[in-house]
Amino acid sequence: MQTNVNPVLTPAQVTAAIGGVTxxxxxxxxxxxxxxxxxxxxxxxxxxxxxxxxxxLLLMAQNPTLIPNWSPSAALAQTNMDMFNSLRSVxxxxxxxxxxxxxxxxxxxxxxxxxxDDFYGNAQAADQRGSVPGADGVVNALKDFYEKSKAEQTAxxx
Numbered sequence: 001m002q003t004n005v006n007p008v009l010t011p012a013q014v015t016a017a018i019g020g021v022t023x024x025x026x027x028x029x030x031x032x033x034x035x036x037x038x039x040x041x042x043x044x045x046x047x048x049x050x051x052x053x054x055x056x057l058l059l060m061a062q063n064p065t066l067i068p069n070w071s072p073s074a075a076l077a078q079t080n081m082d083m084f085n086s087l088r089s090v091x092x093x094x095x096x097x098x099x100x101x102x103x104x105x106x107x108x109x110x111x112x113x114x115x116x117d118d119f120y121g122n123a124q125a126a127d128q129r130g131s132v133p134g135a136d137g138v139v140n141a142l143k144d145f146y147e148k149s150k151a152e153q154t155a156x157x158x
Contacts, residue, residue: 007104028090030083045084057081113149120146 009017025031034042045053060067060074067074120142126132127139 024090024094028087054081116142117146 057074057077060077064074071077072080120139123132123135123138123142126135
């Protein structure tokens with residue numbers, strides 16, 4: 001595990017990264033948001049059914065008289081498949097990035113929490129010794145936060 005991650009992101013880099021996400025969003029027209037109910041109850045295409053759907057599309061194009069009236073045409077179904085494949089490529093590229101962002105943020109949080117705990121512990125020791133003016137104020141300012149963070153760390157996982 002990398003113990004010290006100290007990247008620096010300038011405001012310009014953050015703005016550029018957010019601008020990149022905006023560019024991606026702007027270049028993906030027709031994006032929608034499904035409700036949880038729609039996601040739960042729809043018959044979806046997934047990795048295990050992709051080949052079935054691809055084969056069905058080929059056969060639809062070859063046998064258009066078998067397509068029910070309520071179903072999309074073979075051409076529209078192929079357009080949807082093309083969109084699905086394009087979005088899958090974009091999604092895979094984003095999925096490569098997301099764990100790196102998550103892991104970097106996790107490590108930064110670990111470092112920040114350790115630095116805060118070390119500071120608080122040092123302030124407590126200084127307060128007990130009476131050796132540093134203002135240490136009691138630091139301890140009092142952080143005590144409730146520290147106790148809450150300790151309780152969160154030891155809470156049982158449900």
